[in-house]
Amino acid sequence: MRKKFLQDEIENELQSSDDEFYIDAPENDRLDSDNISEESDSSSGSDIIVTKRQGTIPLPSSSSNSAEDENITQPGNFGPWQDVTCHDQVPDRILFTSGDKMVGPQIPDTCTKPIDFFKLFFTDELIIQIVEQTNNYARHKIAQKRLSKRSTWHTWVDTTVEEFTAFLGVVLNMGPITVSNIQEYWSQQFNAKIPFFSSIFRRELCLQIFWMLHLHENDPNDQTLRARTQKVRQYLDYLDKQLKEQFVPSREISVDESVVRFKGKISFLTYNPKKPTKWGIRIYVMADANTGYVYSILPYYGSLTSEDLVRPDLPVTTRIVLHLCQKLLDNNPGYAVIARMAALDGLPFRVIITSKDLRKGLEARGFQNLPTFTSTIQNRILMYCEKVFDNFTAEVQCLREKGRRFSLTFDEWTSIANKRYININIHGYLDGQ
Incomplete structure (x- = not known):
């Protein structure tokens, strides 16, 4: 059945x-x-x-x-086939301008050798700072140790800019040459000898600089994640600044995620089995879509990354893109001027958009690519306020570290739209005022 x-x-x-x-x-x-x-x-x-x-x-x-075939009428059909395809109207693109600079590399004519291009990003100023921090850290660590008679640190001498520059060249050449351990680069065996490394550096001197390499002064009383990441954050911020100075991106840009291979012990190490480099440090980058040039970087420090981003009311992924775009817009001072005119002077958005004389005056002063929509102006003002708030917070924190004291008062403020806000006012003496 x-x-x-x-x-x-x-x-x-x-x-x-x-x-x-x-x-x-x-x-x-x-x-x-x-x-x-x-x-x-x-x-x-x-x-x-x-x-x-x-x-x-x-x-x-x-x-x-x-x-006859075209006139066949099926049951339930109400007539011949009609083409209802409609074509979307493609909106006009906003005119792209790069301001007073040309799109592309912004390098001087004196750059003719590979070392000249390298020093555009790894400048002498940065090398001097790293040398000073490395020497201070080495003296402090050696003073804390009880050295044996055969200790290698008896021969330590403060490194110089020339030695550190040679050290960078040795490290860069270690990348394409893979050996079992770092000592093998100075091997004297006939079948494993690499003359380059022994002719540039003694192995003992190179390892000393490698072990004592330091970028930022430590605070032994502060063991928070922010303090630990501060060791490399200043260096990465300086590199990000140099990346933006040496290139002007075109109209097409992209924001993507990059991974730097690393398997050390850090709390923000990431693992992604779908990536070619599965273990490493995540870095969000903004790149020029035509050339692939990395214009700006945002390292991932775990929860600290989301704390420093703009627009906390939006998802983290959106805030990352806006943060990188804000770095691009910061190079165009026109947005800062418009934000101050609207927020401080009370200039209406409609006037900024419709006033031809105002826009011509700003363009004559070199402010290009001005916004044409009220929503764009509003977003730029919010981003600019976040930037001002971050700068003010950093300034107050710096004054607190110098021993300055402040007092706080709370006040209520009502806007023209009858919206009430709570203000926090900081009072203190700065330079006798």
Whole structure:
């Protein structure tokens, strides 16, 4: 009984599905070919017996060009086919301008050698700062140690800018040459000797600089994540600043995620099995889509990354993109001027958009690519306020570290739109005022 029930159910489904692909034919046009394969079907080993539909013909082919085929009216059809395709109207693009600079590299004509291009980003100022921090850190660590008679730190001498520059060259050449450990680069064996490294540096001196390399002074009393990341944050911020100074991106830019290979012990180490580099440090980058030049970077420090981003009311992924775009807009001072005019001077958004004299005056002063929508101005003001707030917070924090004291007062302020706000006022003495 169960088998017969399944057969009847399958037959009903097949018959119902055939209605979508067959139409009834006239009595005089019935085809005799429907029963040709009846015997072969019944002799098959299948338990499913499909009944043949009588008096049906297939739908006409779409390639038929006859007038009769075009006028066939199916049951339930209310008329010939009508083309209802509509084409979207592509909006006009906003005119792109790069301000008073040309799109592309902004490098001086004196850059002719590879070392000149390297020093555009790794400047002498940065090298001097790293040398000072490394020497201070080495003296402090050696003073804390109880050195044995054979300790290598008895021979430590403060490194110089020339030695550190040579150290950078040695480290960069270690990248494409893979050996089992760092000591093998100075191997004297005939089948493993690499003359370059021993001719530039003594192994002992290179390892000393490598072990004492330091970028920022430590605060032993502060063991928070922000303090630990501060060791490299200033260096990365300086590199980000140099990246933006040496290039002006084109109209097409992209924001993507990059991973720097690393397997050390840090709390914000990331793992992504779908990436070619699975273990490493995540860095969000803004790049020029035409050349691939990295214009700005945002390292991922875990929860600290979201604390420093703009617009806390939005999702983190959106805030990352806005933060990188804000760095691009910061190079165009026109947005800062408009934000101050609207927030401090109370200039209405409508005046900024519609006033031709105002826009011509700003363009004459070099402010290009001015906003043309009120929502754009509002977003720029919010971003600019976040930037001002961050700068003010950093200034107050710096004064607190110098021993300055402040007092706080709370006040209520009502806007023109009758919205009430709570203000926090900071009072203190700065330079006798």
